[in-house]
Amino acid sequence: MVTLAVMAFLALLAGAAAAESEGLPVQPALDSETQQWIEAQKPGLDPSSMSEAQVIADDAREIVNARLADETPSNPAQASKYSTKIFVSRSMPLSDIKLAFDRAATEPDTVVVFRGLLPGTDLMAFRRWLSEIAGPFANLAPPPKIQIDPPAFQSAGVIHVPTVVILGSDRVLAKVSGMVNPDWVRDQVERGKRGTLPQFGPTHEIAEPDLIQVMQQRLARVDWDKWRRSQVDGLRRAVAKPSLPDAVITRTRWHDPSFEVVEDVVANNHILARKGDLVNPLDRVAFLQEIYVIDATDPRQFAAVKGWISKARTRVTVITTRTGGDDSLAWLAERATELGRPIFVWRPDLAQAFGIQCAPTRVRSEGNRFRLDEFRPADLEVGHVDPEASH
Structure with a gap:
C-alpha cells in the first residue's frame, strides 16, 4: 500500500488542479464560513427531512445511470412525440x-426503469444480471435503455409493476x-384518454x-446532537496540538518526493506502475501552487505571509502549525478573515510528503523536486528575508 505521506502528497497534487478558492482538499477549511456552518447546526435538526436523502439519491442515480448509459447507447431510430417509461422490478417473471x-431496445423513446438494487447487492451484481439476461449474442442486437431512478417511481405514483407511463413534455x-x-x-x-387507466x-x-426511504430511515437513526458535538470536539483537538518547531536558520533545501511502489497499481486492466518501480509524482503531474507553513500565533510570521501572498504568482495554500486563544476554532476563523483566505491546520503526514521540518517554510516545485525555503523568525522581524529574493 502507498504510505499515508504519499497519499497526502497525491491529494495535494489533485488539489492543484482545483478552483482558486479551494485549498487542501484533504483538510477541512476552518475559515469563517466553516465556523458559521458548525455553529448553525442545531440539535433540533429534523432527521426526517428529505433534502439530504434526496441529494444522495440524485447523486447515486446520476452515477448509476451514467455507467449504464456507457453500455446502452440510444437507438438512432426516428423519435416519437411521446416518451415512454416501463417501470419494472426483479420480482416480475x-x-x-x-x-x-x-x-426499450427497439424504440428510441422508451426506457426501462428500476427503483433500485435488490437488498444485499451492488451495481456490479446488477450489471452481471443484465449481462446474463442479454445472453451470448447481445452484441448483435441494439441494447435496451435502462435506468435506476427512485424519484421517477414517486413522481409517477408507481406502486406496483409492471407499469407503463406515457409522458409528453416530461408530464x-x-x-x-x-x-x-x-x-x-x-x-x-x-384517443384522448388521460390519467390512470384500468389495470390491464x-x-x-x-x-x-x-x-430515498432507505436514507430517511438511516437519517432518523442519527443522533445529530452527538454528531455535532463530536465534529466540533474533533476539530478543536486537531487545532490545539502543537507540531513543528521554529526554523533556527534561514536556508533553502530540496526534497525528492519519489517513492517505491510496493504492489502493482492497476486501473481498467492497465498496469500504471509495477511493484518495485521508483515513481516521482512530479514527473506525471504538475504541482501548480505554493504552500506556506507558518506558526500563525507568531505576529512576525503572520505579517510575512501576507507579503508573500501578495507577491505569489500562483495559487497559495496557508497552513498553520499552532493556534491560539481559548477557542481555537474561533481564533482560527478570525485569522482566516484577516488573511482573506482559508487557513488549514498542520498534519504530520505532510512532513514526509514534502520534507517539511520547521516553520515558517515556503514550498514550491522546481523541476521534479520540491524547493523548501526556511526562514528564521528573527530574520523576518528585521525584514531582510524575502522568499522571492532567494530565487
Missing part, C-alpha cells in the same frame, strides 16, 4: 422483464399497470427498496 427490454399523460407493451397505452392517449393484467410488489 423474467419473461416479462425481457419483453420490456425488447421494447405524465397516462399510465396503466399490469402490462409491458406500451402500444395500447399510446393508442389510448391518441397481474401486478407484482416492487422488490427493490426505495433509496
